[in-house]
Amino acid sequence: AQTVTQSQPEMSVQEAETVTLSCTYDTSESDYYLFWYKQPPSRQMILVIRQEAYKQQNATENRFSVNFQKAAKSFSLKISDSQLGDAAMYFCACNYGGATNKLIFGTGTLLAVQP
Amino acid sequence: EAGVAQSPRYKIIEKRQSVAFWCNPISGHATLYWYQQILGQGPKLLIQFQNNGVVDDSQLPKDRFSAERLKGVDSTLKIQPAKLEDSAVYLCASSFEAPLAYQETQYFGPGTRLLVL
Numbered sequence: 689a690q691t692v693t694q695s696q697p698e699m700s701v702q703e704a705e706t707v708t709l710s711c712t713y714d715t716s717e718s719d720y721y722l723f724w725y726k727q728p729p730s731r732q733m734i735l736v737i738r739q740e741a742y743k744q745q746n747a748t749e750n751r752f753s754v755n756f757q758k759a760a761k762s763f764s765l766k767i768s769d770s771q772l773g774d775a776a777m778y779f780c781a782c783n784y785g786g787a788t789n790k791l792i793f794g795t796g797t798l799l800a801v802q803p
Numbered sequence: 804e805a806g807v808a809q810s811p812r813y814k815i816i817e818k819r820q821s822v823a824f825w826c827n828p829i830s831g832h833a834t835l836y837w838y839q840q841i842l843g844q845g846p847k848l849l850i851q852f853q854n855n856g857v858v859d860d861s862q863l864p865k866d867r868f869s870a871e872r873l874k875g876v877d878s879t880l881k882i883q884p885a886k887l888e889d890s891a892v893y894l895c896a897s898s899f900e901a902p903l904a905y906q907e908t909q910y911f912g913p914g915t916r917l918l919v920l
Contacts (some may be wrong), residue, residue: 692845714880721906733846733891733911740906783907790859791909793845 690715690784694794701770702802708755709765709797711780718742721754721783722763723791728776736778739763766801775801805829807912809895815918821883824915826896828876834858835872836909837880839896846894852878853900885919893917 692713700759701707713722724736739747739756746754751771757762763782767774808827816822828835834853838846849868850860854875863870867886872878882889892914898907 694890696810709843723908730913731916733894733896735908735910738908781845790851791846793847794842795845 690717690782690792692780692782692792694780694792694797696797697795698718698800700797700800701767701774703770703772705770706766706768707770707799709767709778709780709799711763711765711794713763713782713792714734714759715761715782715784717784720784722754723781723783724752724754724765724791725761725779725781726774726776727769727779727796733779737765770801772801775799804824807897807910809893809897809912809915809916810914813916813918815920816885819884821881822885822917823879823881824893824895824917826878826880826895827910828848828878830896831897832855832898832910833900834839834898834907835878836896837870837878837894838899839912840892840894842891849880851857852895887919888890890917890919 720741726736728735730762737749737752753766753767763784777796777798781791781797810825821861837849837853840846848864850870851858870880894910894914895912900911
């Protein structure tokens with residue numbers, strides 16, 4: 689079965705510091721898409737960043753970047769210069785392809801940002 | 804651009820009652836999804852529509868859950884009768900059709916929080 693694993697249920701970071709959230713996945717597919725979604729307490733799921741598996745270059749979006757290691761099946765999210773508004777649940781998700789657009793989510797990492 | 808709209812935001816019912824959730828996707832998005840998110844877990848896909856048709860409903864408990872997408876736009880998810888274990892957040896998402904389905908990015912609505920007593 690295709691799975692996504694987030695091994696850190698909770699993380700904490702000081703404001704302005706950098707934090708890395710871990711994610712691993714398991715698939716035999718050669719092409720797929722990986723996503724990080726943010727879910728603040730209001731519960732609106734917001735796309736943070738996405739990575740295409742066939743691209744070796746790591747995706748970046750302002751203060752957010754990923755470290756994509758395809759051989760290790762690892763997809764971590766780095767948040768630089770953390771802000772209070774970054775506090776949320778972060779979900780890693782993978783779309784393994786096929787006929788349907790089916791996202792498989794991890795269990796999430798709750799990020800707290802300390803002032 | 805308006806986002807995915809959902810209503811109601813909260814619903815409390817007793818077990819064995821019925822409940823319905825409504826979703827309006829982003830304009831022009833052909834694909835619509837319903838997810839169930841139980842507290843402490845990631846969202847799980849219940850059903851996926853492509854325009855009017857169902858693409859995947861393999862994880863929808865069909866004995867009590869039903870969903871429809873009217874005219875390829877709005878969608879309704881119904882639970883009848885509800886069980887205690889149906890307490891969860893129900894998320895609707897939509898995506899714009901891409902050449903390959905898995906290339907599409909899904910955009911989520913605010914969700915409906917259901918509590919079954």
